[in-house]
Each structure stands twice: as structure tokens, then as C-alpha cells.
Amino acid sequence: MFSTSSTQRVTGLAAAAALVTVLAACSSNGTSGSTTDTGTSGSGSTLSTVNVWDPYPQYDDSSDWAKYLQTCAPSGVTLKRTTAATADLLNNLTTAVKAGNAPDVIMLDNPAVPDAASSGLLAPASDVGIDTSGFDANLAGPGTVDGTAYGVPIGANTLGLYYNEAILTKDGVDPASITSWDGLNAALAKVKQAGDKGITFSGITGEEGVFQFLPWFWGAGANLKDIGSDQAVAAGQLVSDWIGKGYAPKSAITDNQSASWDLFLTGKYAFAENGSWFAQAAAKLTDFKAVAVALPGKDGGAAPVPTGGEFVLAPLQNKDSAAHYALAKQVINCLVGADNQVKTATQLGYFAANKDLRAQQIASDPVWKPWAAAIEAAQGRTTDLGADYTATSANLSTALQGALNAAGDASKVKDAFTQAAQG
Template identity: 35%
Template sequence: MSRLLRTSRLLRPAARPGTLAALAAAGALTLAACGTGSGSGGSAGAPDTLTEIDYYDAAPQNTQLPQILGECAARTGVKIKHQQVPRAQFMPKLLQQASARTLPDLALIDNPDLQQLAATGGLVSLSKAGLSTDGLYPSIVQAGQYQGQTYGIAPGVNGLALYYNTDLFTQAGLKPPTTWDELTADARKLTHGSRHGVAFSAVGTEEGTFQFEPFFWTAGASLKALDSPQAVQALTLWKDLVGSGSASKSVVTWTQADVNDQFMAGNAAMMVNGPWQLPTLNADKKLHFGVVPIPIPGPGAKPVTPLGGEVWTVGHSNAAREAKAVTVVKCLLGHDESATWSKDAGYIPSNQRAAAQLAASDRQLDAFVQEVGTAKARTSELGTGYPKVSQALADAIQAALAGGTSPEKALSQAQSAARN
């Protein structure tokens, strides 16, 4: 998943030019009941009233999105009927609507789900609609493609980096790790009493796979061969961290929000987590921390992190509605809108120039911006086959860390499950 869905609360930033207009325009949004509305698709109604759906259920996204939508709706001359659906119900609902050709005009979906929805034929090709991807990161563009056509584009993305407690590192005379050997040594040295050296999420879902993929891909492994020596090397790293006590055995039950709680409580000296945690971390003035890229196995390697975040899609309806919806998406992808959305929501802009400007103004985001250039779309190797393989990999992580299975055997079993 992208945010993986428990978001931290964000204090509202100072008003920027256009914010008041955005707030006023946001008043035009009609809020539908969460998960209970009819969710009428793009084929119903006049072209000046568009439907939109997403799964955001917590701040800052669920508060910032209506404002950005309202601003772009006002510029386009439309009203937008908004619907928020619980994450577990979201894709089943969209797939059902796709089969009936009643998809909403606009949907903000987790990027790994894009290909599955595009395969139904219910989405408008944004490539054919003339939407330009100039200036966007190529990896982000790829995340929204299916069979050579662009069906979704992210206004911003997120990823994973390594957070570290600067006070603890200073006291121990350590520098933040850049390699796996340094990560292992630092985690061991910083483990003391109830405090573990490092924390990560190894829960048995896409969330755990998402956290493991930076190590998996940076080692040179491929989702097409879950039992490769490179994959074994990555899972061995995690198993050794847990087995030595440098990471808690509870990582198999922790979500990314739980990991953040452990780090803030001083129970972990380092953690793997995303930029969406920054507002909560920064609110604790007693906590001093830094952020660096994910450590690499050795010289010459570069961190390869999974792209998190959602993509905007347009559902098939009629020419007039589709044109209006595409115009709204173009607005949402604009330089200023992308930068504002990313800053408010804890994301990295898809626009490379906006991302560079954000990193320059906020050094805490520099590591995340560095990694976007080498990040990987989760569906890039397997397309619509990704969800099945992701779950097989999550099961292997659980088997190795909680079940006592060797990394070799756990990954061999995962490869067999993925093949069947």
C-alpha cells in the first residue's frame, strides 16, 4: 500500500496565496456518506458535476484533499461530489463499478491497484486524452501505466528511508549507517534494556512487503524469483536483526504507525518509515532525529525503494464528462498544486522541479527525494500479478521471523505459492 493507512496528524501550515480561494471552492464539494452512498459513476449527471472517490480516513489527507480538489474544481468550472470509502471496501467497490461501467469520474487509488482496474477497460487512457507527463519522474509515470498507456498519475509519492535518533547516535559516537554491515553493527550497539537498535514493520500484509522491498530490491532481487540468492540475503538480514535482539520479535505484528510509536517512545534507536510520519515526529520537540537513505549491501549499490502513494484516474462516461475530469487531473498535477499537496500530506512531488525545491527547503525530505530517482513501481515486474506475489513474500517474512523457518525454505515456499 501507499500510506498504509494510519496517518499522523498535521498542523495546518501558514496560508499561502490562493488558500482562501481553495477553502471557498472546497465548499462546493458535496460530501457523501462514507461507504454507504450510491457511488454513482461518471455516466450519471451533467458534465458540470463530477464524482470522486478515495479511501482517506485520517488527517492530513482527508482534510487537505477537499481543499485541493475544490481549487481545481473552481478553475475547471465544475462541482465535485466527494465520497470516501473504507480501504477494505475500496477496490471491491471499484471493480464492481468497472464491470457495470459506472466508475466515478475521478478516483484516487493506490498505485499497485492501477493495472488491475485498467485491465477492466473502465478507465480513460490519459495518454490518448493528451495529458502530458513532461517533468515527472519516469518511475512515477511507469507506476500509472498499463499495456503502454498511462491510466493514472500521482500528484505526489512516498517511500521509505531510515530515521535515527541523533542524541543516541551522538552518545554512542556513531554516524548514521550507509551499509548493511554498519546497520547491523549500529543496531547491536544501540540495543540496551528495553530499547532495540532498529524497528521496522514485518506484518503479514502488503505493508510488511512494502517495508521489505527496499532491502529486497537493493540486494538485486526480483519479484519473478523470490527464492534467489539476493532475496535470501535480504531476508537473512532481517532474520539476523530479530534473532540477535537488535530488532524486536514484535515487528511481525507492527504496522508502520506502531513502528513510529516505538521510535517516539525511545524503544527503537532507528526505524524504517515514510515521510508522512514527519509532522508527528516534529511535534515532539524533545525528540531529535535525522533521516538518511536506506542502507545498501555494499559499495556500488543504490537504494531501490518501492513507490508509495496514489494515482488519479478517470472513469469512462461520455466525452464531455471525461474531458472535464481530465482537465481537473491536469490541474491536480500542476507544479503548485503538486507541491502544496505533497507538503501538506507528507509526500514527495511527482514533478522533479517541485521535488528538488521541496528538498532544498526541507532537509528532512532530502533522503526521500534522493531515493525517488531510483525508486521502483511495485507492479513494474509483474503487472496485475503483483498482489499474489506480494502476499507470498509477506508470508515468507512471517515464516522466517516468527515461525523459525530458514530464509531459504521460506522463500522457496513463497516462490512455489506465487507460481501456483
């Protein structure tokens, strides 16, 4: 999701609606191509279990996702799935690699990939036999670190602006007017004056809040190499004013993306900044019609949005590496090979990370059409900074929290960003 990454902790109604019924399984040997590798190393060691870690604890073993993943078990091999929150996976992987019991396959939120690679936790894709061709450059970028490719995106997602059509119609707001910050603020003022609630978003501490802040940050012309710039402060002032003026709930300071979505589902809010992974759920709402449009940039046009979603990777193995990598290759090929990319992405409410396959996916379901341009223009969070992104994101999160708690106080907002930049 932003993940999860995200990226993306879908709960309640959203979880039920976001997943489709179990789709066609991968081929019986767990591949979508012609490879017939087995979990046998050059020394003859045979592995009977392939261990897969994913960041989707919201999907238990009875879920469609868990059942779908099981179809990727290589022939004669048991697939053991372990799931943990995105925030925990990298730490768990560090411990497992050092202890010599790393999983065969791991799915990491894309900003964590440079960290994991730089820390020596991942096997290069060429060592494993992972096919890294055919993925969009803007979506595949985080998987290459210092010129070495480590993995491929399992899919991609991004952020947009949902609106409650009934509220906007009642309050006389024309959605076509929301093409800049001024247009959005004018709409929020009009909605509040009419007695309705404004906008929900996630400002929670950590990467999830930063993920949702980046469209405003980039939309102001700010750059991650200077988070104390005037443009960065302007973005902080925008969301701070939303709290101060009562356009957004104070809970936005601690709401994650699922919580902010749940507020929008009450039907009381005119707008919600949230992810494309909720698009299928939004299309099935019966209490009101939710429409998705691009998030506006400061001075007009669509704001640049961050790419969300996880990468599929093979951790470094110090024992029986050939056998582990052979199994990892089969599972990864099953998940993101050309025959199955759309099936896998749809299971998670994601887009396929290949332009041609994504075009087929979008054509098959009109729910995706408003998101097509956004995902193709989305930016990688680690593109400019690589492994340094993690520290910068932490500082930006601190600045965001200071701005939101300032509730519109301009001097406090500026101080928050100035101090965070020094940190």
C-alpha cells in the same frame, strides 16, 4: 503513502504534524491551466456533481486535505468526496464500473494501477485529456500499461532510516558507520548492549509489509521474478534475526507503518524504517531529534527503495462519458497541473513527481533534503512484472511472515521463501 500509499495511515501526532495549513486554492474554475471544459457531453447532458474517491480515510471532512480537494471543484459543480482504505478501493471500483456508477476521479495506490487497467476499469488518459507529460519516468511508470497511459502520480514518497540522535550519541554509535547491513547490525548490537531498543518497522501481512521489505530484498540483489533466490532468503534472514535477537519488537510482525512510527515516537528506539511522509512530523519533534538517512544495501551504499504514492485516474464511464471525462480532466489538472503539483504534494507530505518542481519544493524546506537522492533513484514496484506484481507481492508477503515468525531460525526462513516461490 506507501501509500499508502499507501500507501500511510498517519495517526495522532504524526497526522497533525504531517499536514500543513490550507494552501492557496486552485483557480476558481477548478483548473490550473487555460482549459474551460464543463461537465457537458456531446448530447447536451450536464452533470452537477463530480465524484472523487481517495484512499485517505485518516483525513476527515474537516481536515486540510479535504478542504484543499474542495478547491478543485469545477465552477458550478459540487465535488463529492468518498474515502476508503487503499485495500478496499480496487474492489469498490470493480463493482462501481460494472454497475455503471463509477466515480469521475479515483486515486489508487500505484501497484493497483496495472490491475485496474488490465481489468478494463480505467479510461485511457488520451480519452480524458489528461496531460501525462513532465513526470519523472521512474515515478510515472506504473501509470502506463501495455503502452497506454492511464493516469499520473499525485506525488511520490519512499522509505528511509530514521535514527534517534540522543540514543546513538549516548551509546557511542557513529551514524556514518551505517552504510551496509553489517554496519547497521553492529549498531543494533551496540544499542541493545547499552540497554536501549533497536529498530521499528512494519512487517504486517499484505502490501504495506512488502513495501517495507523491498529495500532489504532489492538491497540484497534479489529480483521479484525469483522470490526464492538466495538473495531473497538473505533479506528474509536479516529481518528474521532482528526479531530473534530482540533488536526489533515482535509486534513488527503485525505493525503497520503508523504503529511502528508510534513506537519510534516513544523515544525508546534507536532506529525506525519508515516513510518520507513522516519527515515533517519528525522535524517538529521536541522530545528528541530524529534524523533521516538512506537505508543501507547489503554490501554497502544506499539500497534501492520502492516508490510510494497514488495515481490520479479517470474510471471508465459507459454513460455520458464525455461529460464525466470533462469534469475529471478539470479536477486532475487542478491537482497535478504544473501550478499546483507542489501544493498538492505538500498537503499529503509527498514529493512532487516532476524533477524541476520537486527541486523547488526541496529548496523551500530543508526537511526534504535528506530524501532528494532516494526519491530520484526509487524503483516502481510494478516495473518488472506489471499486473503480475499483485500475485508476486502476495507470495512475498507470505514468505516475509514465515521469516519473521521464524525469529532467526535459518532453515525455517529458507523454507518460507522456497514455498512462497512455488506458490
